[in-house]
Amino acid sequence: MAAAAPPPPPTAVPVEALPETKLARHPLFCRIRLANPSDVPHIHKLIHQMAVFEHLTDQFTATESSLSSTLFRSQPFQSVTVFILEVSPKPFPESNFNPLYKPKVRILNLDHPIDDPEKETFKSEGDDVVVVGFALFVPNYSTFLGKPGFFVEDILVRECYRRKGFGKMLLTAVAKQAVEMGYGRVEWTVLDWNVNAIKFYEHMGAKVLQEWRICRLTGEALQAYGN
């Protein structure tokens, strides 16, 4: 299922297309790879940032331990799957990756370096690599198509990295994977007040389904069915 590098988004410029003078400015190497168990502390912090952004910290009870015991329990893409997006000012070292997903690497050429106040917290590999965001998704199923799809539960880019094409990179990686697996759709949810996100998703080709509402049975109301 490994694929050729995807086409660059509008904000990303492939290294070979740039005059050297431009390249010399602030190249930032970006990579999307499968998460592994050692990423759990970062994933936990990113989920917490998501809860803060959505004003839903009261619903946030996940711990590193609950994540460790429930993620990574199957082959990638068969159940919960996490893509990690990270950046480095230097080329990424060659690493051994899960053969089921070849990391996607591209280079952003920035006018200014990004000032990351949480750089130390999100260091990933050596001194240079920093985790910028993640996407967590699960297979779902469309009965109307008679095909599986992906549902993206979370997609997050840390605040200082926003509006640079990183969100698009993550969502593109999930969509590309769905197409390669012959899946019929990719779905996710958005808060109706998050107009920037809605515009972005529509620009990505998604339709926002206005008529559908999500029903949720959780907490004590769910536990009552165990008796």
Next chain:
Amino acid sequence: MAAAAPPPPPTAVPVEALPETKLARHPLFCRIRLANPSDVPHIHKLIHQMAVFEHLTDQFTATESSLSSTLFRSQPFQSVTVFILEVSPKPFPESNFNPLYKPKVRILNLDHPIDDPEKETFKSEGDDVVVVGFALFVPNYSTFLGKPGFFVEDILVRECYRRKGFGKMLLTAVAKQAVEMGYGRVEWTVLDWNVNAIKFYEHMGAKVLQEWRICRLTGEALQAYGN
């Protein structure tokens, strides 16, 4: 994960609690079991009925073949799982079932027999057993809880069997299974104009999330990411 028989819903009366005179009226034996590949023709017809009910037949492209090749590819509850609900005027014959799910059987005592115009089409086992509905669900994941859950993609009871507690039986079976597996939530969607369904779901303990919208990338817009 097999469980004791769940408590009867308000419309179902356990056989032992009824005086014989009442029992003699129109007992209907109801069973929820895991679907198997031989159920695909019925599942296909039920999904079509769902598309008709939702005024979405233009989105219905599933075939028996596409269902056969995408369902039943893993152990029950690990990916797409289908519960079949069927009824019989006589007790169900003892059968060999998947040890991962002990069928749930109960008895409804009806004032009048149900006139099923599609009885022949939905015959399931011998002359007496008829498929009444189904629920199709997949595991999902709550990052806020750090726990898996279930997402119910479809739940349908055929028209002549509605308003008798069958929908509740199906949803209860999914919720009960979630609790037994230690899962944190059960979710599904509803059309905002389907006020009867919304009332029913709220009565089941679910919250309807008013702020969230579903984003969907499918068809050509999705395929574009494959290049």
